[in-house]
Amino acid sequence: MAGSTFGTLFRITTWGESHGRGIGVVIDGCPAGLSLQTEDIQVFLNRRKPGQSRYTTARQEADTVEILSGVFERKTTGTPISLVVFNKDQRSRDYSDIVSCYRPGHADYTFDQKYGFRDYRGGGRSSGRETIGRVAAGAVASKILGELGITVTAYTRSIGEISCSSENMELSRISSSPLYMPDAEAEERALLFLEECLTNQTSCGGVVECVVRHLPAGIGEPVFDKLDANLGKALFSIGAVKGVEIGDGMAAAKAFGHENNDQYTLENGKPVKAANHAGGVLGGISDGSDLLVRAAFKPTPSIARPQTALFQNGSCGEIRIHGRHDPIIVPRAVVVVEAMTALTVVDLMMQNMSATMGSIRKVYGMPEQN
Amino acid sequence: MAGSTFGTLFRITTWGESHGRGIGVVIDGCPAGLSLQTEDIQVFLNRRKPGQSRYTTARQEADTVEILSGVFERKTTGTPISLVVFNKDQRSRDYSDIVSCYRPGHADYTFDQKYGFRDYRGGGRSSGRETIGRVAAGAVASKILGELGITVTAYTRSIGEISCSSENMELSRISSSPLYMPDAEAEERALLFLEECLTNQTSCGGVVECVVRHLPAGIGEPVFDKLDANLGKALFSIGAVKGVEIGDGMAAAKAFGHENNDQYTLENGKPVKAANHAGGVLGGISDGSDLLVRAAFKPTPSIARPQTALFQNGSCGEIRIHGRHDPIIVPRAVVVVEAMTALTVVDLMMQNMSATMGSIRKVYGMPEQN
């Protein structure tokens, strides 16, 4: 059981349901002495807030974070940081259409099979609102990385068949883009495409990409806790993710060895990697170049179009899902991917601290020996 | 640190280097009362053995497994099962070309960066031989699943651009195929393609697919320990994997919601899923249909063609990798993917046992209550 905890040394535990009292996270293992205020976290939460554009849900929630513990005189104390966003929109409504129906593409059926019943209000624990805890914790992880000079940046790489071209990408435009797309031209087409999806009462999928810069070499533990393995788990743990890629990803399966190997070249007399097909990881350990990951999101399962669903009583029949739903998950998922990446990297950087006798001596102030 | 342990309740810890004394695994948490003999494990190891075809390395090792503990009178006792394969091929050779060179696509550089030095003999801990421990443990996991009527079957889905077509796939032919490909026609083309790779002194990548049948619904823990998240970690932890997909995988990002949702239909008056785009998982929990995963492997990094590499002294220059190397990793990785999948599934099935008060009462023999 369990399953709501992520990380070994920088460890988060999330809780909360879509229509319960609130959504929260406890961060255990945050180092002491990090300056931290509510605003540091709120800016991250604002990026996943609904109502950012007409393609994201209208539910107008403030999603205001509160720090309940672990911070004293604006600095982290080393003790657990408890963060909570109380649910404002808990108005009781009529769930009779969902109670006995397993919506296609949702976790209704599987929760019932696992637990014998479920909190059906707004998806309960399987709602997208569960990611609030991850994003809040990810903000803290990003702050730590920032202090070490490391940046984590996620963005929408593609929507449906429309993909940003590598040449047109300007990461500086992400924050001002309604779809968090770094390619203006692709975004324009994507907006039209989403309009079509709405007209057709359907939804679409897309890909989020994330790049980590200035990560030192040596991060990641061999064998099972490889940097890419932990990232794989982190990204697949986001609802709706169906594929994850590192570096060239699936395309590596179609490449030749002499193309795929990252050879070296001299740049200003200094040896540098001539390419980064590996995406910054070799043998599960960072190599000092940019870390590059991608996650493919399936289309939003809630669509206006009538569908044939299974009912609790064993029959099946047509259902219509009411209410307004995002035609795409991706833009709001961008900050979630960024958060999960930051959490993974911080945790492995902490684990790496005891990799050598040298760094143990460094921390405990012993003279360097042989 | 650490990193050589996988699983929570069914937990394995692997050890060993390519040219050390041997390779081994300790399985802790295997239930008592499973009948287990050396042969059960050896058949799995034989599938990853080199020398199966001319496209896999010539190193002729017996790779004979020994059970050192945890089995008494041919049954598991519930205590740790220690398995070892002693290395036969430890002949000392000249490593002078590798010692000071970081081979492209290998973990030489990253191990040195992490630990300050490395066991350079045959790749040390980052060698493919490390997977022996996983496969041995996977054999035990598969045996448990088999007793519960669950099958795990992996095979080569594609090699380079050559992919098995869904129509031609016969899973029954896998075991007799030198490339573990279920499509005879695709295999024929693949064999020619591999010949070309050898001629061109290069290597190629490919995709391994794995299907789990008769898995009960309800397996997988919500949020971070989702069935797909743990599988993602399991598969990305295999060296050379650059992409992982569940169900439709990356293609889901290009699909529409009305296509991608698995709707229901009546078959002989019984409601059944009309498709399995989800690959058997919703909300991180199995839905009772086939579980389908894929892993993309990069081309073998060791190629005969000269390459430009970084040296330990900071310079770079041309190197040639001597010896005979597989032009492809995939065929030998098939059983590794199968093993990691079985290990993941068994562990989550055990974790799921305490999901409800009902199953706790069942195990502790209490009368059913409300």
Place this chain on the structure above:
Amino acid sequence: MAGSTFGTLFRITTWGESHGRGIGVVIDGCPAGLSLQTEDIQVFLNRRKPGQSRYTTARQEADTVEILSGVFERKTTGTPISLVVFNKDQRSRDYSDIVSCYRPGHADYTFDQKYGFRDYRGGGRSSGRETIGRVAAGAVASKILGELGITVTAYTRSIGEISCSSENMELSRISSSPLYMPDAEAEERALLFLEECLTNQTSCGGVVECVVRHLPAGIGEPVFDKLDANLGKALFSIGAVKGVEIGDGMAAAKAFGHENNDQYTLENGKPVKAANHAGGVLGGISDGSDLLVRAAFKPTPSIARPQTALFQNGSCGEIRIHGRHDPIIVPRAVVVVEAMTALTVVDLMMQNMSATMGSIRKVYGMPEQN
């Protein structure tokens, strides 16, 4: 780092400081289908509430628990249960005497050494209020055990030199006793003794004992996760505990083998253990008889008497601790010991569920084989 999480399958994470926003706990891995209401938890919290007698602090706090998640229609859903007690008594006061002083017997110095600074208000994270989360979670664990017919009962075994005699113990009187002592005569003397401690501006220690009844045999994992090892950790994790005993405890070191071994005898023709020196555990696994543990608590470190303390600037000098403090920790710690014991037992009972192929088959509905 980390350190605020306890348990593997039934896993709790606590957070909060004495004078922060509140104290809370997240329970992850509670089985679905347990009927649970606020009152079930509140009755446990009331037992550790200050102001129960004149020997416990006057701080009048309601300590009202709120359930923020994980319960739906009065039943646990299998998802994380977030419990919180908001601090009412956060009145800002003058801490200038504590800020720069390391009080003897408190964790002031060690927190500063570890983290570089500390939340000095009321002891911060090292305050006794931290146990609120444990007790709230322990109430849930006890409810589960209760449904399985298992009872966990803690009480004050001794205060200073005054110990309950085995003959006079009536467990039924614990709940009505101000000191939670089962021996009325001993309690009378203890009350006089505590009066003396107050007069002498000092404090005293004592022992809490806990008995678990109707625990099935077979609970506890061999080697490191022995039932007694996990209990040892659980009890030593309570601030102020300096010794833990199982069964005969320290006295076993002075016993002879023929006395200490629990031999069998016939009772009504049925073999029963003639004694329980082992305290219900052999080889780290429960043997089906009563589980008996004891924890020794040191005297309350805050005493009115002047003491010589170390100051942050490296000097030392006399300090006086103001305010009213309990002359003894023990009565309020009784429910904490009970909670930690219940948490340990529930977690190991869940872990034990996959100990044999037989119980796996039972849960997954497979026919018994072999």
Place this chain on the structure above:
Amino acid sequence: MAGSTFGTLFRITTWGESHGRGIGVVIDGCPAGLSLQTEDIQVFLNRRKPGQSRYTTARQEADTVEILSGVFERKTTGTPISLVVFNKDQRSRDYSDIVSCYRPGHADYTFDQKYGFRDYRGGGRSSGRETIGRVAAGAVASKILGELGITVTAYTRSIGEISCSSENMELSRISSSPLYMPDAEAEERALLFLEECLTNQTSCGGVVECVVRHLPAGIGEPVFDKLDANLGKALFSIGAVKGVEIGDGMAAAKAFGHENNDQYTLENGKPVKAANHAGGVLGGISDGSDLLVRAAFKPTPSIARPQTALFQNGSCGEIRIHGRHDPIIVPRAVVVVEAMTALTVVDLMMQNMSATMGSIRKVYGMPEQN
């Protein structure tokens, strides 16, 4: 399940049974760059070897350790260190008297209850030989501590009622003492007492004490992973331990606050602790003074005297345990206590490395800020 793994960052997994192929341990998370040879470990194993005096079993085993992985060119590589001691004494003998009998004080009954059957040869996994893995791993942990200037020293504090007096203790004599007792006079009496036990066909218990010197302040994680809590688990996980004490231990329960608080005094103008009742731990964190722990061992359960035991068929009757057995466990357990203490301390020192932003910056070479 599981249970054979100890530690978070410095993590050991033991395996093996008394009369199986061997006993071993895998150490995962040992820092790279520690010089390590077989002899470093063998000297520890020799201290637990039987046949040291006439009061320990006659089974003459070499117990020779082999390093199977993780060491290259006499230095640890950062990858798992696999250590094994193959069992030499596996001569098949007649176990018919044990197979169907649950010996008093042994884990025969509880293993059968948990797993349905057991490896009855020499106690199987519950044999004292299981500690070989702990001691081998403890030797490595001690080596790391030694490089940091920290010493861990265990010795026999008491045997039966005979206790070393604080005044007479000379730690230097431990290694040459057959009973590992630092008080020569007490040892003399203890030897006579053990003679009596043998004559009386019984056994006796005793106490092992362990002191850690030069441990920096700040080690131990608040709340559940307190230094004393993890030590408590470590020591209670040793078979036969029935009580554990830190500092004054159980006696603290009888003390007054003004006595038990460690006040400060000036020594050569420098403030020092006037006493160490706390045993070096406050709030679960080391305070920089000597860490002092004690473990009480019950008498050896195997005694020559006839006993009444339970049989597998539900009857009970007299049994006689044949063969020669130690009349006391303590002398051979001294090194086990030392090993478990070293393992606990090393693991928490590694966990403490990420306690502050300052030490993270130190390891990753960032300039000190803020």
